[in-house]
Amino acid sequence: MRGQYMSVKIDFLRSFFESGKYADDKSLTGQIADLFPAIIYTCDIESRKLDYMNLQFTEYFGYPDEVIRHTPNAIYNLVHPDDVNLVKHELDKLYADDPDVDACTYESRLCGRDGNCRHFKTNGYVVRDADGRAASLLFIAQDITETLRSRQEADSLKKLSVETEELLQFGTWTLEVPGDTMTWTPGLCLLLGYPKEEAGAPVSKSVYFDHIVNGYRDGLNEIISQAMLAESGFDYEYVVQTRNGVRKTVFTKGKVVMNDQGTVEKILGITRDITAIRNFEKEQERSIRELNRSNKELEEFAYVASHDLQEPLRKISMFSERLKLKLGNALDREGELFIERVMVASANMRLLIDDLLEFSRINRSSHNFNLLALQTVIDQAIADLELKIEETGSTIRVSGTLPKVEAVPSEMKQLFNNLLSNAIKFRKNNAPAMVDIICSKLAREEKKAWQLPAERTFYKIDIRDQGIGFDEEYADKIFLIFQRLHGKTEYPGSGIGLAICKKIVDNHNGIIFAHSEPEKGATFTVILPEKQF
Structure with missing residues (x-):
C-alpha cells in the first residue's frame, strides 16, 4: 500500500516537471516538491548542468546555489567516488x-x-518538451540507508540461522494444513540429505x-492429529532414513x-538430529553396566577373600599363642622374638581384614536414609572412644548445635568415629589431643x-x-585405600x-577434604546435604 502511494506521488512530480512549471520554485507544486520526503533535482541534457533542486537537496548537500547551477556534470560531485x-x-x-x-533506477x-x-x-526520468524531445533529466533520490542496514542485518541473521542449524544439526518446517504442503529450512534439507539450496520450495x-x-x-500422524484437536503443542522421537x-x-x-x-492454519515444527546423543547414552549405559558388574565382582572377591582369610589367620594366632605357652621356658630370646613378631603380624592382618570387610560392606550399602541428629551421632562416637580419650587425656569440644540430616545412622557413626579416632591417634608427642567440631550452613557462594x-x-562440619x-601435597592421597604417610610401628593402622x-x-552425596601443615x-x-537427592 505504501509503495503504491509513493508511486502515485512520483508520477505526479514527473508530470509536474514535464509541464515546465518547475522554474517557479514558489509555486504550489514547488512547495509540494520541497515537502516531498526525497532529494529532487533536474539536469539540463544539453548543458549537463543542474537547473532545479528542492529544499532537501540544499539541506543535505549544502552547496551554494550559484556554484551547483553553473557546474557541468555536478551530479558526479555528489556521488561517492567508488560509485x-x-x-x-x-x-x-x-x-x-x-x-x-x-x-x-540505481543505488549509490x-x-x-x-x-x-x-x-x-x-529514480531517473527523461523529461520531454512539447515536441517530445528530451529536454532534461529528473532525479528523485530516496534515503535507503536504514532499509539497507536492516536488509544486511536480516541477511546476516539468516546466514547465522543457517549456520546454527548446521552446527546444531536441526531444521525447522512449516506445514500448511489445508494444502498439506511443507517448506523446509536449509538445516532440515541437510538433515534429510538434500542440498540446502532446495530450502524454501514447497513440497508435499x-x-x-x-x-x-x-x-x-x-x-507422528496420530500425535499431530491430537495436537490439532487440542490446539496444543506436541513432541515426538522417531527414526528417519535420509535420501542417502x-x-x-x-x-x-x-x-x-x-x-x-x-481453525488450524499451519503447524510449525523443529526437528533435531539426536543420533549422536542416543548412541552416547547407549554406550554410557553399556559402560555403566560393565562397570557395575566389575565393581560387584571386585566387592564379592574382596569380601570372600577377606572372609576366607579369617580362619587360617585365627589358627595362626591360636597356635602361636599355644606355642609360646608350651615352649616359653625352652625358647631363647631370639625364639621369643620370632613368636612375638608372628603374633603382632597376625594382629595387624586381622585389623586389615576387618577394615577390608568394613570397606566392602560400605560399598554394598543399601542406603537406607533416615532423618538423623548429628549431635546424637557425635555423642555415640565420643562414648565409643571414651577409654582412648581417658588414656590420652584428650578433649573433644562441639561448637554450636549440630543439625539433622538424612543419613544412614551406622555409616554416620563410623564416619565420625574414624575421624575423631584419627585426630587422637596423630596427636603431638603423646600429648593430649584437642579436637574442635564446628558446624555451619554453606552460603550460596560456597555452594557455587x-x-x-x-x-x-x-552443612559443613569441620x-x-x-x-x-x-x-598439603598429600591432602588427596590420604583418602586412597592403603595409603599411609607414617610407618605402622609409629602409628598403627591398616590405611583404610x-x-x-x-x-x-x-554415598551421602557429600564432599570430604582436608587442610593441614606439618606440626x-x-x-x-565434611559437607553433607540436609536432604538426599
Whole structure:
C-alpha cells in the first residue's frame, strides 16, 4: 500500500516537471516538491548542468546555489567516488535519448555537507518538451540507508540461522494444513540429505513422511492429529532414513497455529538430529553396566577373600599363642622374638581384614536414609572412644548445635568415629589431643564454588585438631585405600580408615577434604546435604 502511494506521488512530480512549471520554485507544486520526503533535482541534457533542486537537496548537500547551477556534470560531485562509474553507466543510457529508454533506477552513496555518505535509491526520468524531445533529466533520490542496514542485518541473521542449524544439526518446517504442503529450512534439507539450496520450495507432506521409518510414521500422524484437536503443542522421537539411506534418530517439537476463524492454519515444527546423543547414552549405559558388574565382582572377591582369610589367620594366632605357652621356658630370646613378631603380624592382618570387610560392606550399602541428629551421632562416637580419650587425656569440644540430616545412622557413626579416632591417634608427642567440631550452613557462594545445587541446603562440619599434621601435597592421597604417610610401628593402622570415610561421604552425596601443615594440626571438612537427592 505504501509503495503504491509513493508511486502515485512520483508520477505526479514527473508530470509536474514535464509541464515546465518547475522554474517557479514558489509555486504550489514547488512547495509540494520541497515537502516531498526525497532529494529532487533536474539536469539540463544539453548543458549537463543542474537547473532545479528542492529544499532537501540544499539541506543535505549544502552547496551554494550559484556554484551547483553553473557546474557541468555536478551530479558526479555528489556521488561517492567508488560509485561514480556505476552512476555514469546509468546516466549515459538517458543522455543517449533512446526512445525506448526514458527511466533508470540505481543505488549509490551520496555524500552530504558533513562528509558522511548515505545510501540512496535514485529514480531517473527523461523529461520531454512539447515536441517530445528530451529536454532534461529528473532525479528523485530516496534515503535507503536504514532499509539497507536492516536488509544486511536480516541477511546476516539468516546466514547465522543457517549456520546454527548446521552446527546444531536441526531444521525447522512449516506445514500448511489445508494444502498439506511443507517448506523446509536449509538445516532440515541437510538433515534429510538434500542440498540446502532446495530450502524454501514447497513440497508435499508425503515427501517428509516418506523419510520416516515404518513403525514411527503412524505415531507422528496420530500425535499431530491430537495436537490439532487440542490446539496444543506436541513432541515426538522417531527414526528417519535420509535420501542417502542413513538412519537417524530425530526429535520433533511442534506447535499448532490458528487463524482468525479459530481453525488450524499451519503447524510449525523443529526437528533435531539426536543420533549422536542416543548412541552416547547407549554406550554410557553399556559402560555403566560393565562397570557395575566389575565393581560387584571386585566387592564379592574382596569380601570372600577377606572372609576366607579369617580362619587360617585365627589358627595362626591360636597356635602361636599355644606355642609360646608350651615352649616359653625352652625358647631363647631370639625364639621369643620370632613368636612375638608372628603374633603382632597376625594382629595387624586381622585389623586389615576387618577394615577390608568394613570397606566392602560400605560399598554394598543399601542406603537406607533416615532423618538423623548429628549431635546424637557425635555423642555415640565420643562414648565409643571414651577409654582412648581417658588414656590420652584428650578433649573433644562441639561448637554450636549440630543439625539433622538424612543419613544412614551406622555409616554416620563410623564416619565420625574414624575421624575423631584419627585426630587422637596423630596427636603431638603423646600429648593430649584437642579436637574442635564446628558446624555451619554453606552460603550460596560456597555452594557455587563446590558446584553444589544452589536450591539445596548443605552443612559443613569441620573436625579440627592440633596434632602433627601433614604436608598439603598429600591432602588427596590420604583418602586412597592403603595409603599411609607414617610407618605402622609409629602409628598403627591398616590405611583404610580415611578411605572408608570418603566412601561414606560419597554415598551421602557429600564432599570430604582436608587442610593441614606439618606440626600445625589438621582440619578435616565434611559437607553433607540436609536432604538426599
